[in-house]
Amino acid sequence: MSTIFGSSIGKKLLMSLSGLFLVTFLIIHLSINLLLLVPDGGQMFNVAANFMAMPLIKYGLQPVLFGGFIIHIIYAAILTLQNNKARGSAKYASGNNTKDVMWASKNMFILGLTISAFLVVHLIDYWVPLQLTHGAKSVTIDGVEMHNAYALVNASFSELWRVVIYLVGFLGLTIHLTHGFWSAFQTLGLSNNIWRKRWTVIGIAFAWVVGLGFSTIAILQYALFQ
Ligand code: HEM
Numbered sequence: 001m002s003t004i005f006g007s008s009i010g011k012k013l014l015m016s017l018s019g020l021f022l023v024t025f026l027i028i029h030l031s032i033n034l035l036l037l038v039p040d041g042g043q044m045f046n047v048a049a050n051f052m053a054m055p056l057i058k059y060g061l062q063p064v065l066f067g068g069f070i071i072h073i074i075y076a077a078i079l080t081l082q083n084n085k086a087r088g089s090a091k092y093a094s095g096n097n098t099k100d101v102m103w104a105s106k107n108m109f110i111l112g113l114t115i116s117a118f119l120v121v122h123l124i125d126y127w128v129p130l131q132l133t134h135g136a137k138s139v140t141i142d143g144v145e146m147h148n149a150y151a152l153v154n155a156s157f158s159e160l161w162r163v164v165i166y167l168v169g170f171l172g173l174t175i176h177l178t179h180g181f182w183s184a185f186q187t188l189g190l191s192n193n194i195w196r197k198r199w200t201v202i203g204i205a206f207a208w209v210v211g212l213g214f215s216t217i218a219i220l221q222y223a224l225f226q
Contacts, residue, residue: 008082009187011075016184018072023181023206025065030213037220042150043141049149053131073116080109104179111176118169125156157221166218174211178204 004010032052035045051057104111129135130147139148156162181203185191191199 008079011079012187014071015075015079016187018068018075019180019184021068022072023177023184025068026210030210033214033217036150036153036217036225039225042139042148042154045150045153046139046141046146046148049130050146053147058131069119073112076109076112104175105183108176108179111172114172115169115176118166118172121165122169125162126152154221154225157218158226160222163218163222167215170211170214170218173214174207177207177210181206 005014032045032048035048036042038044126149129152130149134147136147136149136152138145139151140146157166182191182196182199185199186196
C-alpha cells in the first residue's frame with residue numbers, strides 16, 4: 001500500500017468524493033436544462049449552454065469534470081473486481097435495509113455501465129457537435145452569434161427511440177443515485193445510525209428529483225415542443 005488512495009478505503013474515498021462532485025454537476029446541468037421548458041424558442045437555454053462552452057469553462061472546468069467521471073468509473077471497476085475476488089461465500093452487506101437501495105447496492109456496477117453507455121451516446125449527440133466539431137447550426141441572440149444548442153436538443157427529442165434510450169439512461173442514473181448518495185456520506189464518515197436513515201431518504205428524494213427532472217424535459221420536448 002504505497003499511498004492512501006492505493007488502499008481499499010482510499011479507493012472508496014475517491015469514489016465518494018468524485019461521486020459527490022458529479023452530483024454537483026448534475027444539479028447544475030439539470031438547472032440549465034430546465035430552461036429547455038421555457039417557451040421562448042430556446043433563447044435562455046442557448047445563452048446558458050453557450051456560456052458553458054466559454055474557453056474558461058471549456059478548458060478549465062471540463063477537464064476536471066471529465067477527470068471526475070474517469071476517476072469514478074476506473075475506481076468503480078477496480079473495487080468491483082476486488083470485491084468479487086474477496087467476497088467468496090460472504091456477501092457484501094450494504095448496511096442499508098431499504099429494499100430498492102439494497103437492490104441498487106448489489107447492481108451498482110451494471111447501473112454504472114448503463115450510465116456510461118448513455119454518456120457515450122449523449123456526448124456524441126451534443127458535446128461533439130457543440131464543442132468538438134462545431135457542426136451545430138448557429139443563431140444570433142441580442143446581436144451575439146452562438147451555437148443553436150436548443151435546435152440540436154429539440155431535433156434529437158423529436159425521435160421517440162432516442163427519448164426511450166434517454167429515459168433508460170435516466171432510470172439507471174436514478175437507481176444508481178439511490179444507493180450512491182447515502183453511501184458516499186457513509187464512506188466519508190458523515191453518517192451514524194440516525195443520519196444513515198436521513199441520508200437514505202434525502203438520497204432517494206434527490207435521485208428521483210434528478211431522474212424525473214431529466215425525464216420530464218425529454219418527454220415534454222417530444223410531446224409539446226415540436
Ligand atoms: C434531458 C436530459 C439532458 C439534456 C437535454 C442534456 C443536454 C446536454 C447538452 C446540450 C450538452 C452540451 C452542452 C455544451 O457543450 O454546451 C450536454 C453535455 C453534457 N451532458 Fe447532458 N443533457 C441531459 C442529461 C444528462 C445527464 C443525465 C448526464 C449525466 C449522467 C449528462 C451529462 C453530460 C456531460 C458529461 C456533458 C459534457 C460536459 C458539458 O458540456 O457540460 N447529461 N448535455
